[in-house]
Amino acid sequence: MSDRERRDFTKQTLKWGGALTLIAAFNPARLVFGAGPGGPPGKAPGGAPGGAAGGPPAGMGNPLKMMQENQFLQRDDLDDALKSMYMTYDSSRPYPHKFNDVISKGQLECLEFIVSKGLEKEYVEHYVTTMKPILQRIKQQVAKEGPDKALYGMFEGTTCSYQLMERIDVKQGERSFPCPYGPALERCKQWLPERFVMKWEEVCNKMCIPTWQGFANEMEVKITITPGETCVVKLA
Amino acid sequence: MDTNTAAVLKDVNGSENNGEAISRRNFAKKLLGVSALSSLGISLIPEAALAWLDGSFAQRDDLADAVKVLVKTYSDTKPYPHKFNDGLVKMHLRNLDFAVRKGIWKERAEHYVWTLGVVVDRHIKKGIEMFGKDAFLWGNFERTSCSYQLYERIEIKDGERCVPCPFKPILDQIQKGMGTYQITWEDVHNKWCIPVWSGFAANAGVKVEVEPGEICRIKVV
Numbered sequence: 001m002s003d004r005e006r007r008d009f010t011k012q013t014l015k016w017g018g019a020l021t022l023i024a025a026f027n028p029a030r031l032v033f034g035a036g037p038g039g040p041p042g043k044a045p046g047g048a049p050g051g052a053a054g055g056p057p058a059g060m061g062n063p064l065k066m067m068q069e070n071q072f073l074q075r076d077d078l079d080d081a082l083k084s085m086y087m088t089y090d091s092s093r094p095y096p097h098k099f100n101d102v103i104s105k106g107q108l109e110c111l112e113f114i115v116s117k118g119l120e121k122e123y124v125e126h127y128v129t130t131m132k133p134i135l136q137r138i139k140q141q142v143a144k145e146g147p148d149k150a151l152y153g154m155f156e157g158t159t160c161s162y163q164l165m166e167r168i169d170v171k172q173g174e175r176s177f178p179c180p181y182g183p184a185l186e187r188c189k190q191w192l193p194e195r196f197v198m199k200w201e202e203v204c205n206k207m208c209i210p211t212w213q214g215f216a217n218e219m220e221v222k223i224t225i226t227p228g229e230t231c232v233v234k235l236a
Numbered sequence: 237m238d239t240n241t242a243a244v245l246k247d248v249n250g251s252e253n254n255g256e257a258i259s260r261r262n263f264a265k266k267l268l269g270v271s272a273l274s275s276l277g278i279s280l281i282p283e284a285a286l287a288w289l290d291g292s293f294a295q296r297d298d299l300a301d302a303v304k305v306l307v308k309t310y311s312d313t314k315p316y317p318h319k320f321n322d323g324l325v326k327m328h329l330r331n332l333d334f335a336v337r338k339g340i341w342k343e344r345a346e347h348y349v350w351t352l353g354v355v356v357d358r359h360i361k362k363g364i365e366m367f368g369k370d371a372f373l374w375g376n377f378e379r380t381s382c383s384y385q386l387y388e389r390i391e392i393k394d395g396e397r398c399v400p401c402p403f404k405p406i407l408d409q410i411q412k413g414m415g416t417y418q419i420t421w422e423d424v425h426n427k428w429c430i431p432v433w434s435g436f437a438a439n440a441g442v443k444v445e446v447e448p449g450e451i452c453r454i455k456v457v
Contacts, residue, residue: 092292163323
């Protein structure tokens with residue numbers, strides 16, 4: 001082998017060796033599973049469900065431990081949930097059913113009754129009062145972690161919201177979501193004629209706004225609410 | 237399998253027991269005839285045949301939101317394992333607690349029955365006329381999102397449905413975690429479930445017997 005060939009060989013070796021080192025360092029599998037059992041933990045962007053908010057899930061770094069500690073993967077009742085979801089989304093007429101179909105319609109039916117009795121203020125007060133122990137707990141978190149925790153507690157942190165709203169757009173100090181009640185009220189009026197006289201604005205003004213304001217008062221934060229097809233709740 | 241098909245299969249089994257041979261052609265002929273009649277019957281109930289399990293699942297473009305909520309729900313295991321019906325059950329319990337405190341639980345149940353009476357008149361009464369009393373349970377349980385989004389599963393027998401009570405575990409959790417509700421589990425049976433089902437049954441011209449419990453049993457009599 002001539003000197004020139006040796007030089008080329010060394011050059012090529014260094015080039016491909018460097019490339020392999022880079023690939024190994026940024027290997028997607030390594031990022032997900034970490035360096036393997038006993039190695040340093042890897043870090044997944046955003047964290048998986050069941051992990052601490054915003055951080056990597058428990059057991060990160062050890063694939064087996066990660067699976068064992070993933071709350072979702074440990075559930076043994078997913079078949080019932082999937083069947084309910086399938087039945088819901090396989091029913092598209094007279095309108096496409098969604099997972100929040102019954103909770104939104106049921107809430108509207110009750111509110112219609114409450115408004116017809118003129119009890120909406122007491123109804124909202126009851127909701128806020130019965131939630132006080134939880135609101136007090138969130139208030140303590142607000143004191144430690146800041147007022148965004150109040151929005152977390154009212155929206156993406158509770159099934160009462162994330163099972164009601166189809167999606168929740170989370171921004172610092174702001175949450176927005178498609179209003180589940182507007183479309184549901186239209187359908188109720190269409191398919192259950194003469195049963196609903198309440199207007200959409202009444203849902204906003206007699207339930208959503210006073211309830212969220214009541215929650216915010218309990219947690220000692222201030223919020224502004226802009227109702228609409230996409231409802232926006234902001235820290236004031 | 238619908239009841240008519242089951243009856244045909246029962247006939248077939250009966251024939252075998254009697255030592256009578258039934259040809260494949262006769263069986264297929266009978267089965268097709270019954271299926272056609274069943275389809276015709278269902279299609280005569282306005283919109284009923286259209287609205288339920290219509291094969292649209294694969295065409296839906298909003299499954300991502302549903303799957304995300306499902307994963308979020310079932311990853312939420314503290315302080316207890318949450319289920320798909322959690323928010324709905326809490327809404328019912330909260331509304332009942334308010335109605336009981338105000339002494340208006342009876343009117344509240346009547347309002348619910350009156351509101352959904354449209355559906356009973358439109359679909360269920362006709363279903364009962366065509367298929368018998370079991371159609372009442374079909375319309376109130378496995379056929380409606382009001383039930384299959386509320387009950388984790390529904391066990392179907394002719395003239396009877398069994399469901400795990402969704403209210404007890406969550407009411408227990410609420411009382412343990414907050415202790416702010418006045419209603420008891422018995423109130424849920426006696427001031428909500430039983431009056432509502434009995435009200436629907438009266439509208440439809442049938443009677444039901446309810447045995448409440450961790451597994452609740454509803455029979456049409």
